[in-house]
Amino acid sequence: MGRNTRKRRTPLATKIVAGAAALAVGGGGLVWANFYASAHEDHGGHNRTRSAGAQVATIDCPDVGQKIRDVPDRARGEVDGELATMDSQITNAYQRLATTRRAQAGDSQFVQNTILGPLKDRRKAIIDRIQLEINRAGGKADDNLDELAGCQGRPADQQNGGGQNGGQNGGGQDQEGNDDNGNGVAGPVAEDFVDINDVRPNSRDSRNGLAADGDGGSTGSFTTDCGVNENNLFNSDNLIAAPGVDNGAHHTHDYVGNQDNDAFSSDEDLANADTSCQNQGDKSTYYWPVLRLQDGTQEFDANDQGGGAEGNIGKILKPAEARIRFVGSRQGDVVAMPKFLRVITGDAKSFTNGDANANSSWSCSGFEDRQVTDKYPLCPEGSQVLRTVNFQSCWDGQNIDSANHRDHMAFVQEDGSCANGFQAVPQLQIRLAYDIPAPTVENGQVRNPYAVDSFPEQLHKPITDHNDFINVMDEDLMNEVVDCINRGEDCQ
Template identity: 85%
Template sequence: MGRNTRKRRTPLATKVVAGAAALAVGGGGLVWANFYASAHEEGPAHHRTRSAAAQVATIDCPDVGQQLSGVPDRARGEVDGELATMDSQITEAYQRLATTRRAQAGDPRFVQNTILGPLKDRRQAIIDRIQLEINRAGGRADDGLDRLAGCQGRPAEQPENGDGQNGDGQNGDGQDQDGGQNQDDNGNGAAGPVADDFIDIDDIEPNSRDSENGLAANGDGGSTGTFTTDCGVNENNLFNSDNLIAAPGVDNGAHHVHDYVGNQDNDAFSSDDDLANADTSCRNQGDRSTYYWPVLRLQDGTEEFDANELGGGAEGNVGRILKPAEAQLKFVGNQRGDVVAMPKFLRIITGDAKSFTNGNANANSSWSCTGFEDRQVTDKYPLCPEGSQVVRTSNFQSCWDGRNIDSANHRDHMAFVQEDGGCPNGFRAIPQLQVRLVYDVPAPTVENGEVRNPYAVDSFPEQLHKPITDHNDFINVMDEDLMNEVVDCINSGEDCA
């Protein structure tokens, strides 16, 4: 399978996971050396999940980027670069955690003294630089960012309090109070997923998520039309581990691989001019927008093209990449009234790639099965019956602040509609992008607490491939005539393609 070749490796990005990449063995990709097993236990096949002992499953760090606001435009590039370096530090610390299980078992202070303590110091240095860059650019940095420097170790259960902070089950040294003997592990080690990440579609309550976080279609009332754009299913094999929105100019800024449809010049180094002049996979050549999402993989032992690369196997993202059988990109209206045109180069991220540690405040994408799409779930992967396909759905924020095409945390310039279907004060309704991805996925077998041949989204290494981390990204690069057509179709109640 091919990949985007417009890549520029940086020494920093290469060094971050060099040690971990050396662990790649058998079957393609990183097997992660059976982190949770005892030091003398043989590791299982990499496509099998089983119960085993764990003390600390992952690194839980406050998300500094989501706390930023009021960053002057001329400081944005430097700040985004610092945040990307911080992500690399977390990745490095996680891999240190995952490869030192024997040392941790012999020293209850090992995690705190050799991983979390030094990580806090490095994060504090970056926070200091971010504050300096904001102030130099004429802004006023938040002195409270210092409180975000410290990280903690945590087990792999889903956070329940919605803020990403697990206040119980941890003591000061980052170890489970109960010894942490409650975790699963597959051959990817902490990369996951585990048996508890899956649920039978019949066990999901119907209509339980219709009104959450914009998952209901906005076009039931005021502007009822739709516009569907056909951009294929990544037939051109455009993959990379960049994120042009969250980490512009940073190679491997996502630490996981994305599928791309639409714009064909899409990596961390693409300028707005590059996007505007690029080829597009969309049938309507006026749509050069970029639509991208983390790839879905089947952990069946396949050695992919990125088995030993950053963002791929070197960071725990292993197995066969599954392209969607169908990728539906549809824009709908607003319940309360007409929509206005999106500005060109508007950037929107929906969902949160770090929801496992951040909490579910920004989690948005949902999972289901064809024939059962009245049953939606965010924090589990569905087990679909024979003849049914896996469905991923992401409905984007559809209220725009009327001024900015992006914001410091890549969220503040956008909002979801309120309970009454209208936008918050000061925001305007724009066409809502709804992305529906359908996959032919062999159903995993879950039995006696084990899952064989699981599927999972690519993720930051420390996010353990949890389904709640699914997310979707969009940059509007429609020409003016096409955007006006989208708006006219929606506001007039027509269904256009």
């Protein structure tokens, strides 16, 4: 499969390359050496069973980026670079965690003294630099950011911490000595999947991702056909959250629409790029983490950072369909989005951050009234896996981005209105459909699972799914979208 081969320029911010603390296996992934150590070990010729709960499954760090508010424009590049460095530190610490299990088994303070303690010191140094950069640019840094320096270890037996079955399905070796899922990668695990028939209809918490459209207000829609990444445009950058940083996402993204997408793309690059959208006036960039089938396939990134070297392994699955649609507001007309508006929906770190910003919806075709956020669905034969997001559709009327990449946008309220003086803009809705054979789950083991690419410490949890969008429609097309939606017509 192809990849994005665009020559990268020298980063404007700190260039991030995650530490190579891992060894490649047949499938190109990390060897999570004795990831849970395992719950059953051989010592001196006889077996000794230990509590898997004594092991730390992953590293849970406060998300500094989401707490930052007042960052002057001229300091944002430096701050984003520092935050990306912090992500790389977590990745390296997690790799250290995953490859020192025997040492941890012999020293109850190993994780704290050797991994978490030094990580806190490194994070504290970065937070100090962030505060200095904000203040130097004329802002007022939050003095309490230092409280976010410390990280915790999350045990294997916590409910949301990598599997209650410990070594049996946590990504290391099971009691028979076999690597979990046949590839040694930490996740997904059996408890990350649910039979769609076991999901109650209409039970999903809808506090985020509310559909803005309805019977009243502006009832039209505009559909843009941008394909399913037939051009094989992939990279592990994130132009919105980590501009100027190589491998800022630590996982691979699918891109449709704009064809000049990497961490070093300027607004001018985006405006002058080609587009995969049928309507050539839509040069917007739409991207999301790839979905992979962990079947041992060695993809182009099997040994690369962001790919197999960071635990993202297996066959990349292209959607059979990518439906991209803009809809209106239940409370009235919508206004045009500004060019180069950036929107992130969902949270790539929801497993450790909590679900406040989680906004993914998983289902199966024919079962659309059954939606889940924190599980991958097991669909019956002939049914497609569906992956849906409804973006924030309330804009502050001034900014195309914000310091934490969230505050300039908001979800509608329960009645469909925008709060705090925000204005309704067309709501982006993306629905991806995949043809995936259902994984087999037996005796606490999952075979041939599918999963989203993720930061390594997020363990490929479905709740970490997210989508990103940069509006690069020309003015005439954006006005056409707005007029169509406000007139109540369905256009494309």
